[in-house]
Amino acid sequence: MSKKLQNLYRHLINNRKHHLIGWYKSYKDITGAVQKVKTALENSENSIDLNSKELYAETYYSKSDNPYDVFIKDLVYEKSNGVSSRGQSVLSKENFNSFKEDSLFRETIKEIILQPDFTGFEKLKKYWSDREVGNNPVLINRIMGAATLDVTTTVDNGKFDQVFKWLQDRNLIPTYNATETDWFHKNKYAISEIREGLKDLWNDDEVEIDDHWIGLFYWEIYTNLSNPFSLKKQVVKYGAPGTGKTYNAKKTTELQYELWCGEIEAGSDITYDELVKVVQFHPSFTYEDFMEGLRPTIDNxxxxxxxxQNGVFKDLCIKAGKWEKDLIEQKIINKNRKWEDLKVEDIHSYKDKLNGVHWEFIFNADPGKKLESIVPPFFIIIDEINRAELSRVFGELMYCLEYRGYEGMIKTQYSHLNTDSTGMIKIGEEYRFFVPNNVFIIATMNTIDRSVESFDFALRRRFRWEEVQPDTSILRYHLTENTDKPHFKNWSDLAKNLENLNDNIRNQELLGKDYCIGHAYLWNLNYAENSSVSEVRKAVWEDNIQPLLQEYLRGTGREAELLGKFKKSFSLN
Structure with a gap:
């Protein structure tokens, strides 16, 4: 199974490292700083306290007047510390200050830095519990994640366990039989087995791999595979314009297709283009365009x-649902037996009845695999979803989106006009429609668009919402590592300029984060190769950024004042 694990690593990390490079560098920074403090502790007397300034001489914390304060804040308190974010796990400022000044706490952290083992882990948990400041396992776990690379960056217990089970269910790591069921022991086991499975990649010149990348790999499995689209099979990616929402959506579908190809043992001739449909909503887009409706045609x-005639979504669902449809018609799926419960071995006895071409590669798969992992995923990408009148476009699909497959079968508005060529499944004398379990909806929307209110609450709760923010780390990587355009390196300061500009925009009451400038506005810099960074900065401002900000500020009465401030924060006089 190591080959599958290696392919998974290539897809999730090596082929996408430009998306992860910012996190990777932050992770290396915090773990590197901890290791330098460890070396300083080992070279000093045992009695030295963690708040001694000399311990931080070789770290970037040495620039601070109080390096211990900054170091311990990064380790314990900051929203994101390079290992992970703290999520909903928050230590109050008062309790943090109390911890920071407590010699027992400093001694506990010192022991963990010197020897990041289970003893230190338990001691830290006990210290936390004794102070009765709340249950903060994420904060405790990420302290361990900064002290040792023998645990993952997935510091949330539930999310870690989800990946842990997923890896074992697919035989990507051996079954864990030890009696210790805590986060620390399972992490060490997972990291050890993943390193063993990936050991051949260390000699592959085309693969970038180290222990830091492996730590990130575990989390990427969570976000992309063990928990695809979280609890929903429909997602809205929202944020400021130019943040790459649609690009990101397409890349997500490409990744899922590649990973699906790796799941099937026997080749399938299903291509990526067959699985993905892209549509852009607009004010005149209707139910008839999306689902079905009466349209003029020319007869013989x-x-x-x-x-x-069927609309774009119904057509996709009919293609995607042919496996599920067959199982419903053969009464393999019913009220008591659901799609997600079935394994390939469960349908082998129906092979004579499930004899369509689309079943051939299914029956060649590992009998123990879940059927839902073998059947191809289909995607519809809805760009600018909020620009249409959504309640009208979706109609009765509101029910189908919540109850997939057999449980969500409905009669559509035009069901009485359906025939074998337009209908999805015939139950008795009536045609029914359902949204198949292998259909994923990825929608995008700009939060500054004034039609956001078209998303009523009933529809909102059927989607998972993912904010996509401007990412200057991706822009910086693009400018510095673009081998096709090496001259971009001369303009790499633009990433920092954009970061400063967006910080200013976020802090303006009239605008805020929804009006930030996306990194895509600085992506395609079609300027002369010998242009200086100051010349390109001025051109980008005049061509792309200033006109956009002028539109945002129109009618506020503060256009000139704020444009001047924004221009200065972009390093222009």
Missing amino acids: QNQTQLAL
Whole structure:
């Protein structure tokens, strides 16, 4: 199974390292700083306290007047410390200050830095518990994640366990049989087995791999595989313009297709283009465009007549649902037996009845695999979803989106006009429609668009919402590592300029984070290669950024004042 694990690493890390490079560097920074403090502790007398300034001489904390304060804040308190974010796990400022000044706490952290083992882990948990400041396992776990690379960056217990189970269910790591069921022991086991499975990649010149990348790999499995689209199979990616929402959506579908190809043992001739449909909503987009409706057609006598035609989403669902449809018709799926419960071995006895071409590669798969992992995923990417009148476009699909497959079968508005060529599944004398379990909806929307209110609460709760913010680390990587355009390196300061500008925009009451400038506005810099960074900065401002900000500020009465401030924060006079 190591080959599958290696392919997974290539897809999730090596092929996407430009998305992760910012996190990777931050992770190396914090773990590197901890290791330098450890070396300083080992070279000093045992009695030295963690708040001694000399311990931080070789770290970037040495620039601070109080390096211990900054170091311990990064380790314990900051929203993100390079290992992970703290999520909902928050230590109050008062309790943090109390911890920081407590000699027992400093001694506990010192012991963990010197020897990041289970004893230190338990001692830290006990210290936390004794102070009765709340249950903060994420904060405790990420302290361990900064002290040793023998644990992952997935510091949330539930999310870690989800990946842990997923890896074992797919035989990507051996079954864990030890009696210790705590986060620390399972982490050490997972990291050890993943390193063993990936050991051949260390000699591959085309693969970038080290212990830091492996730590990130575990989390990427969570976000992309063990928990695809979280609890929902429909996602809205929202944020400021130019943050790469649609690009990100397409890359997500490409990744899922590649990973699906790696799941099937026997080749399938299903191509990526067959699985993905892209559509852009607009004010005149209707239910008839999306689902089904009467449309004018020309008959054999060249006469115009109205006929029922399927829309883009229904067509996709019919293609994606042919496996599920067959199982419903054969009564393999029913009220008591669900799609997600089935394994390939469960349908082998129905092989004579499930004899379509689309079943051939399914029956060649590992019998123990879940059927849902073998059947291909289908995607519809809805760009600018909020620009249409959504309640009208989706109609009765509101029910199908919440109850997939068999449980969500409904009669559509035009069900009485359906035929074998337009209908999805016939139950008795009636045609029904359902959204298959292997259909994923990825929508995008700009939060500054004034049609956001078209998303009523009933529809909102059927989607998972993912904010996409401007990412200057991706922009910096693009400018410095673009081998096709090496001259971009001369303009790499633009990433910092954009970061400063967006910080200013976020802090303006009239605007805020929804009006930040996306990194895509500085992506395609089609300027002369010998242009200086100051020349390119001025051109980008005048061509892309200033006109956008002028539109945002129109009618506020503060256009000139704020444009001047924004221009200065972009390093222009």
